[in-house]
Amino acid sequence: MSRHSLSELSNLSPVPSPHRRGERWLWHTCTARRALLLLLVLLLALPALAEERDVVTIRLANIPLRSATGVQNQAELAVFDAFFKKYPHYRYERVTGIALPEGLGEAQQMMAFAADRAPDVFDLSIRQVQNYIRQGLLYPLDDLIREHRKRHPHWKPPSLGLTEHHYDAARGPDGKLYAIVSDYWILGLWYRRDLFEEAGIVPPRPPKDWQEFFEFAQRLTYPEKQVKGARFQMGQYGTALRTGYTAGYIFTNFVYQAGGDMTLQERTCPVDGTVNEFKQEDKQCLCRQCGRSLADQPVRWKVAYGREPGQRALRFYKRLRWTEWTRCPHCQTPNNLPVAVCPQCQEENPIRQPVERLSCRVCGTVIPVKPEQTRFRCKTCRRDLRDQPIYTGVVRVGGDPVQMFLRGEIAMMLDHINPQVIDQVLTQGGLRPDQIGLGPPPSAGEGGVRAALTGGRAWCISARAARDPKVLQAAWDYLVFRCSEEAQRIMTEVYVKGGYPHLVRPQMLKAFGFTEEYEDYEPTFRRAME
Incomplete structure (x- = not known):
């Protein structure tokens, strides 16, 4: 046995017993387990911490209600929920404004901007975009689009059915894009095929020009006809002249039909x-x-609407509203009263009874009347019509044209061709597709064109959102999602499952695989919508 000094012995480590080795192994194992558990807790907590740190709230208006049962609200709600499921770190704040009478919704939003209570991202009618740009209320999207395309090279704005004119309306004087256009509508002529057939306009078809439009309206006007729900429960008219805030853009279309500009x-x-x-x-x-x-x-x-095309449109409005005429009791032909044209102001003055002269109803000039002008006979059967009832105009003035169209109070109306009006007419109004015809607005005739106004919805980001880069990014993400194919697919599925495929553009049904619903789409509406 070798000998060791005391100092050498003191430097030697004692050999642990098997029992001590087991305790040390157990201690290391427990420590490792504790460290692993702590690491797992930290890893699980990191997303929550990151989410809490990166929570961003965006201000939104027109948030769909969970209590509402309408299919349109349900479709909007499905898209809304899908966005916040995709971006769980985003929150929203509902922006509300003061209640204003119908037709003043645009003023309500402007008041929200004035009070710095505007939403961060919102949709507008295309026609409003330029007004918002001029007042500096919108944030230009060009830089956001550029950055987005770096991450998504194949991304592009919606284009189905849109034209360059839609996007021209979304550009400012600086050439920058201030809105993404997501949907569109076009103005068209709706007509009741059943009422056309009753009036002898067979086969039913849309009038090609103003002259034919007036003649059709005369043949469709029966002031004595009993119409349930109509004013005084009586009266069927060819069409309607709008009043109030919607009258302006309908008149605009007449100016364009005459070849003019606003x-x-x-x-x-x-x-x-x-x-x-x-x-x-x-x-x-x-x-x-x-x-x-x-x-x-x-x-x-x-x-420019004060020029000749605009004056021509006004003269046609006057003709629709004030032409005096009667209907032959024998052959049912509408006949306009004979007129004496004032040599001073060119006003047409109807001759209601045999007279030698009459005074112009505008300027008072005395107009001589020829004897043959007082012999009022039907242009078709030559029957004397002097004792027949005299009607004034072929239009109903005021009221809701869609409701009058549903009741049969008017036979033609100019209105949007889009899913919302189709819903009013077919789903809510209860008319059958075979009762409805659609066509382009008539031209003015010689020198005119078949013009139709178009518009749509555009998504914008308010300038206030740029105060915080995170809010700006969240607003952009919301805008992109609302205009995405994913959102369109979600809405289409909700409409189809709810039994309302006719409220979806037929192109969407076809694009998302609803072939049967696309084929079943009423051909008249499908042609108009496509």
Whole structure:
């Protein structure tokens, strides 16, 4: 046995017993388990901490109600829930405004901006976008689109059924894009095929021009007819003239039908000083004198509806409202009363009875009346019509045209061709598809065109959202999702499962695999919607 000094022995480590080795192994195992458990707790807590740290609240208006049962609300709610499921760290704050009478919804939103209570992201009618741009209320989207395409190279804004004019309306004077257009509508002529057949207009078809529109309206006007729900329970008319805040854009379409414009661009050539006028949609704006492009020159907008096309539209309105006529009791042909044209103001004065002269109802000029003008006979069967009832106009003035159309109080109306109006007419109104016809608005005739207004909805981000980059990103994410194919698919599925495929654009049904519903879509509506 070898010998060791005391110092050497003191430096030697004692050999642990098997019992001590087991205790140390157990201690290390427990420590490792505790560390692993702590690590797991931290890992599980990190997402919650990150979520808590990155929670972003965006202000929204028109949030769908969970208590509402309408299919449109349910579709909107499904998209709304899908967004917040996809982005769980986003929250929302409902933005509300003061209650205002019908037709003042736009004023309500403007008041919210004035009070700094506007939503961060919201949708507008396309026609409102330029007004918001001019007042500096919207945030330009170009940089957001650029950054988004870096992460999603194939992303593009919605384009189904949209034209360049829709996006022109969303661009500011600086050339930047301030809105993403998500949906559209077009103005069309709705007509009651059943009432056309009753009036002898067979086969039912839309009138091609104003003259035919007036003649159809006369044949469809029966002031003595009993109509349940109509004013005094009586009266069927050819069409309706709107009043109030909706009358303006319908009249606009008549101006375009006559070949006119509501506004024109005016730009001055910096070379020769020539003042040039251009249509609203013109982009090149070439000087008529030197051919130079004036697109970079300041623009002044001029009112143009006071010119001849606008006057022509007003004269047609007057004809619809004030023409005096009667119906032959023998052959049912509508006949206008003979008129004496004033040599001073060109007003047409109806001759209601045999007279030698009459005074102009506008300027008072005495107009001689020829004897043959007082012999009023039917233009078809030559029957004397002097003792027949005299009617004034072929239109119902005021009221809700859609409701009058449903009751059979009017036989034609100019209104949007979109799922919302189809829902009013078919689902809520109870009319059958075979009772309805759709067509383009009539042209003015010679020198006119078959013009139809178009518009739609556009999603925007308010300028206030840019105060916080996180809010701005959240608003952009919401906008992109609302305009996405995923959102369109969700809404289409809700409508189809709810039994309302006719409230979806047929292109959507086809794109998302609802082939049977697409084939069953009423052909008249499918052609109009596509």
